[in-house]
Amino acid sequence: MKITDISTRVYRWKKSAPIKNGKHVFTHNELNLVIVETDENLTGYGTGYDVSLVDLFKEKLVGKDPLSTEALWADMWDTKFVGRRGLTTRNISAIDIALWDIKSKAANLPLYQILGGYRTEIPCYIAGGYYAEGKGIKELQTEMETYLSWGIKNVKMKIGALSLKEDYERVKAVRSAIGDDVRLMLDANCAYRTFEALEFSRMVEEFHPYWFEEPVMSDDYEGMAEFALKSRIPLSTGENEYTIYGFRDLITKVHPAILNPDACSMGGISEYLKVAHYANAHNITLSPHGQQQVHSILDCAVPNVIFAEFYPKQYDENIYEAYQNPVHFNKSNGCIEVSNVPGVGLDLNYEFLDKYRVK
Numbered sequence: 617m618k619i620t621d622i623s624t625r626v627y628r629w630k631k632s633a634p635i636k637n638g639k640h641v642f643t644h645n646e647l648n649l650v651i652v653e654t655d656e657n658l659t660g661y662g663t664g665y666d667v668s669l670v671d672l673f674k675e676k677l678v679g680k681d682p683l684s685t686e687a688l689w690a691d692m693w694d695t696k697f698v699g700r701r702g703l704t705t706r707n708i709s710a711i712d713i714a715l716w717d718i719k720s721k722a723a724n725l726p727l728y729q730i731l732g733g734y735r736t737e738i739p740c741y742i743a744g745g746y747y748a749e750g751k752g753i754k755e756l757q758t759e760m761e762t763y764l765s766w767g768i769k770n771v772k773m774k775i776g777a778l779s780l781k782e783d784y785e786r787v788k789a790v791r792s793a794i795g796d797d798v799r800l801m802l803d804a805n806c807a808y809r810t811f812e813a814l815e816f817s818r819m820v821e822e823f824h825p826y827w828f829e830e831p832v833m834s835d836d837y838e839g840m841a842e843f844a845l846k847s848r849i850p851l852s853t854g855e856n857e858y859t860i861y862g863f864r865d866l867i868t869k870v871h872p873a874i875l876n877p878d879a880c881s882m883g884g885i886s887e888y889l890k891v892a893h894y895a896n897a898h899n900i901t902l903s904p905h906g907q908q909q910v911h912s913i914l915d916c917a918v919p920n921v922i923f924a925e926f927y928p929k930q931y932d933e934n935i936y937e938a939y940q941n942p943v944h945f946n947k948s949n950g951c952i953e954v955s956n957v958p959g960v961g962l963d964l965n966y967e968f969l970d971k972y973r974v975k
């Protein structure tokens with residue numbers, strides 16, 4: 617089999633209202649697609665956070681066998697010409713995912729089985745608790761109660777945008793709304809300095825959060841290591857880490873309890889698999905970041921994933937319409953069942969999406 621062409625599509629839609637985490641405001645949602653065509657009537661679809669550099673890699677890939685994922689990854693990862701990590705790795709990720717889509721379809725086997733086939737369902741947590749205009753403590757509690765009414769036992773909330781005292785009150789209110797038996801994850805999105813993160817960790821440990829995500833900047837290994845050592849709330853991090861080299865350093869220098877790799881940015885499925893197994897050898901669990909359509913498959917491939925991150929319709933009004941088979945969780949046990957359809961699950965509803973196409 618040979619690759620004959622590679623193209624991209626970008627869709628973008630406005631949120632009904634902006635939402636905010638500890639550092640960033642989100643006004644739109646995007647769906648970035650890489651399409652890899654072959655001479656055998658098989659087409660691969662990949663997705664990621666950026667596909668603007670895909671043309672840089674096209675001439676390295678056209679004419680090559682799409683099933684040789686390791687060789688193609690090595691060809692693309694030429695740091696002298698494409699730089700290290702960042703946008704380059706995000707683009708390689710989307711391409712690599714499209715290649716695995718082809719591999720799974722060519723084998724006519726579900727992708728989670730090709731990658732290891734460890735389980736057939738994965739518990740999820742709801743990624744919510746954002747800040748928004750007009751959203752106070754009461755509205756935050758109502759949001760969390762809605763998730764519980766769906767049968768969910770794990771919820772996440774954002775911290776870091778307000779004073780420590782104000783965020784303390786938000787965490788206290790959420791714990792009081794969800795009761796003692798629901799896991800509560802906190803996510804600061806790198807908003808703190810180490811001393812602030814440690815102070816906040818001490819303040820809210822009485823509400824026994826399950827993890828404290830990205831307390832400090834992603835490049836600050838020293839700060840993360842200090843947090844991991846001194847905080848009684850386990851450290852979760854890695855959504856902004858790239859490649860096996862970055863994760864090796866994160867694991868050996870910081871030793872977080874939980875890693876949040878994102879195959880759509882850190883280097884694709886090829887790199888994700890290596891990181892998952894390397895983390896397992898260090899007794900580190902995974903809860904991959906976002907992109908539930910792709911990650912729910914990867915979550916079921918390897919042994920050490922503990923939770924899928926699930927974005928509900930409240931985060932993205934179009935997410936269920938965009939896909940022909942959007943990922944859902946089972947309300948009886950809060951788990952996502954893995955897809956048994958070969959491929960990475962990116963069959964899109966083009967008729968619906970056309971009006972949102974920007975590139």
Ligand SMILES: [Mg+2]
Nearest residue numbers: 803829830855
């Ligand atoms: Mg996060």
